[in-house]
Amino acid sequence: MKAEALLFGGVALFFGGSALLYGAWSRDPAGTAVLIVAFGMAALVSFFCAVQYRRRGRRPQDRGDSEVADGAGSLEFFPPHSPWPVITALGFAVACTGVVYGLWLFLIGAGVLARGVLGMVFQYATHRR
Template structure:
């Protein structure tokens, strides 16, 4: 987590400096607002990653001399076959098309997306080691 936290911290600092310079040199509020939102979003991700690093400590991925066998088994489980990614992708595509074509298609997209997201969240409840 430490490497990812440093990466997003550097990204947030970059967007912060770029926002300040852009707002000072240009008179365009849209670009300044977009850069400011990018700064806030990368700062939130960096704060979350630093918090997780402090909570969980160092992972094997954070050390250069770590062995593959040191990995935590819970993080390595992936379901063999799942249709929930297809549902989530189809629902997202229908929502995107619904924004352009009409509200009815957007509502259908939300109806398709909801089972996909819920399936992602609850597909491993029968495995006690993945909770």
């Protein structure tokens, strides 16, 4: 994950520098905001990859002397049955529909979406590998 962290860190620096230059020269708030959001998203991915690299160390893909068999085995824990992805999708659909039809529907959808995301995040919070 070190290579990915550096790659996305470079992308984040590019978008950050572009946002500074674009904002200073054009005085366009919309374009500057888009570049700042792009910087934030790339920085977030870079931070995640860096944290995973620190936690888990080098992967077999990162080593030149590794074999294909070194990457075999259990990768992660994937739940076999979970209602939370369906609830999250339903909340997202209702929230998007609420953008068209009114704030009241958007707030209902946002609540269902938040519950679905929290359900997915904490479904196996006590699960041990």
